[in-house]
Amino acid sequence: MYLSRILNSKKIALSLILGVFLTFVTCKTFAIQHEEHAVEASESHNEKEFSPSEVILEHIADSHSWHLWGHTTVALPVILYTDQGFEVFSSAHFEHGHADYKGQYYTYRLVKDKIAIVGPGEELVAGANMLNMHKKLIDFSITKNVVSMWISFVLLLIIFFSVSAAYKKRAGKAPKGLQSFMEPIILFVRDDIARPNIGYKYQRFMPLLLTVFFFIWINNLIGLVPFFPGGSNLTGNIAVTFVLSLITLIIVNVNGNKYYWKHIFAPDVPVWLYPIMWPVELVGIISKPFALMIRLFANITAGHIIVLSLISLIFVFKSVAIAPVSVAFVVFMDVLELLVAALQAFIFTLLTALFIGTAIEEHHH
Template identity: 45%
Template sequence: MISKRVKCLLVAVFSLIFTHFTAPLIAQENNDEAAKSGANHEKKKEAFDAQEVIFGHVLNAHEFHFLDLPSGPVTIPLPVILYSPERGFTSFMSSKFEHGHATYEGYKLEDGNVVAVDANGNIDETVKVYDLSLTRNVVQMILALIILVWIMLTIAKRYKAGQGVTSAPKGMQNLMEPVITFIRDEVAKPNLGNKYERYFPYLLTVFFFILINNVFGLIPGTANVTGNIAFTIVLGVISFIVIMFSANKHYWAHIFNPPVPGGIKAIMIPVEILGIFTKPFALIIRLFANMLAGHIIIICLISLIFIFANISTGIGWGFSPVSIAFSTFIYLIEVLVAFIQAFIFTNLTAVFIGQAIEETHGNDHHQDHHVEGEKVTTAAYDDAVIA
């Protein structure tokens, strides 16, 4: 009996609370609907757009953007070079676009892309635009290439002069020699055997070019070049060409006549042919996905501060230490990943080349048995690709 009365009392209390709070809200919605829609529109304009920040960082752009100040964004504008069959060649600095807020010479920035506009500022679909601009990805790759060539030529010049041969290496030579030796002894020789010298320059170039771009991408405001699928596709295609031109008869015989029973050949041949293309595809996706994911995670963690600040300034400030701590942790991991991904791409390239140049054997393993008293030792000879 008492429990029934308690239940009734609770129902009455919750009914009063529900009626007390919802009635004014419904009335306010009916009376101030227009005002609220306008306020919401203003809030949406002022709200932090995480998607714009994330994609603005990882995608290509016509300027290097470092930070925003009350006086305006801090950027380095880059040359815009355009060609249109209808309008001809046009070149100017990206600052003329005023960060996408202005048109210049009949062009404007629309979602990071240059489009042609008419006299009223509307997009002109009849005008075809070919963008030949020096974007931040292009500029950063050129800088990385210049640094790579400068480092290698400087080290080669010192070796030619006898430093590091008749005396101990110094400075940059002392820093780079262990890395070069590591790539030679742990990547080239184990996978390519006595033919490693033919491919060693390519492997070194790939390793240092990826590494330099990875490290550059960790600097705030710079481009994430290795997180661009176009960049990794080019590297993958070059490795694919090297693999194909290095392949010998044994490699192609294994593809089109795999050493399996006849009934299984019909299944294995398409699989082996598909494997020719999945190898460079794995190189492309692995580098692209790992470098892109790390940058997105860091930006998302930082963006959480501003997302929570839109809800409440106190929550934003309260979450800041947590966000910064996790961002710093991921950033340190990204430094390690920059070296690991350069090594993995180089190592897998060497593995695939080694498979293509592997020589045929009468037997997969040759063994010589030596009897020493009661002890039998076996000397196993590995494939030709193993030094």
């Protein structure tokens, strides 16, 4: 299948780049000897050793404030749900993690950009997450990723409302301007994703597929822009891909017809195999969207990590001489990521359509 060929070629390209990258990393000891060429990296003004992995993880993680440029940072609102009630305050109170904030019910501290409750005896109680729900602190803050998501929503609404208006205004005429740019993409989703995979009932699922496709694509693209309003890693965040794949899971199973369920609970195998088949099929239900979640998350995060690693090279070597090499590779990676941005949106939508198609298929065998 042509899809696996694309995936393979991407793997090849990635391993090639990683190989080149690793070659440079081995030169690190050599480069450190030339410290007289070292430049003052902006991060190293506090005389701390530059740690690429820390910087990279900080950049791809979510944050309670949005660093715009230089020392300009926008503090975002913090909304906490504690066992005592809601707490709303500005993240500016944390002073970038240098200060604790005494709220109405507890004292809060920013630890690695995550909010924790400081107990009376200085012990820290971390907030809840999806793996550990039973905590007295749940963080509903409007974080950088949430703001970035809303920016993408506004963009999507502006783009597609204007396109929709254009269709109303130019009914029956040839598309023009933005409309003519979007129409082939919409038709691509319809003719190359929905129709071949879902069949004649595709129309019911078009709004979902289009929304998912454009949501992932535009957020992938926003993630590639290194400064405001880009710079977030939304589609490379597991919470976002989790929600998207959860929607796929729900849509697929809600629309599953009797053939789909028969295939799971009464497949065409000897009856004594059923105890083996049921767990396998049930795992299959979960694993398909799970793979979607991991694929999108890993692809986008990997792209960001590679780009940030290449940039970090300059600060690891403490040499401007390495900058042209870094920039060249970053440009190459960015171009590749442009492709990946569209490709991952396409793959996510395609597989969603494929799963829906298998769930609503009329006759098996």
